[in-house]
Amino acid sequence: MAAAHTLQAQLTLAAFFCLLLPGAYLEEEADNCQNVFSADNYLNLTNSLKLFNNCSQQAMQRLEAGKLSELYKLLQNAADSLRSLRVREACQHVNPKNCSFPIIPANGGLVCLTLNRTRYCKPMCNKGYDFQFLRRSRPYERCGEETGFKWTTQYIGGNRLANCQESALAVAANASHYFDKRCLDVAQDYSEETLMISAFLTELKKELHGKINNKTVCFLCGDTSFPISNSRLSVS
Known part of the structure; x- marks a missing residue:
């Protein structure tokens, strides 16, 4: 059980780093990101995040302050990257290009x-x-x-x-x-x-x-x- 949770945590962090490094075009890094989002690994990732979201504040308080800050930064940056990815193509540089975005x-x-x-x-x-x-x-x-x-x-x-x-x-x-x-x-x-x-x-x-x-x-x-x-x- 502990090994499974460790693997999920590693996959979660790996996925975050893939999101945080959109310019990582090196072959090894690209392969790592592709592997993270394979069907099985994606399921592990989402399950890990679901477990995290179901944790009570009391359970989260057991983490050291430094780890809480690090985890918050990773989650926030990953969320920002996902939002940016979803809207970049549809909301930028669309016709008519002379119109400012409201x-x-x-x-x-x-x-x-x-x-x-x-x-x-x-x-x-x-x-x-x-x-x-x-x-x-x-x-x-x-x-x-x-x-x-x-x-x-x-x-x-x-x-x-x-x-x-x-x-x-x-x-x-x-x-x-x-x-x-x-x-x-x-x-x-x-x-x-x-x-x-x-x-x-x-x-x-x-x-x-x-x-x-x-x-x-x-x-x-x-x-x-x-x-x-x-x-x-x-x-x-």
Whole structure:
């Protein structure tokens, strides 16, 4: 049993190092990373993380302060790398490239995609929050040639599309503009994220005509930052 836990811990740390070294192109390092994410090793990795997540705070307190700090850093860096990896291709350098990336509302998120060379973004708020202005007639904001490559917005200039403020009632927009819980809960559940994106695609298809470029679908939460170098992503 102890040997199994040791192996799981080694695989977990190895996977973290693979995530933390995206530029590790040496053959040996590449082979190590590939082996870590093989089917069996991936299962060991996820099981190890599940065991860690189920540990009580009392159990975690048995770790020395130095080890707690080291583990926290590894977990945080790995999470940041995974988030960056998921959004880099879909959220950066997409058409129309003259459009700046909109501010992601805190306590909410954005779903964006490209249709007919126009970028559409749908602001959403977390449960317990509502929009500052009524949005029932504004299911999305857009940016493209017809808007002078500037975002349509209820705010004066810039790329702020929405604000989510604490509220007991969610009445400013349609039901599809609110998360059942938090944006981050959806971001951590791929099936839920897929359903949410499909809902936005359906909404646009009902109102607009043209080919939607699914490769440019971008989903971001304002609950946390996405440290992507040289990006124009921002959080309010």
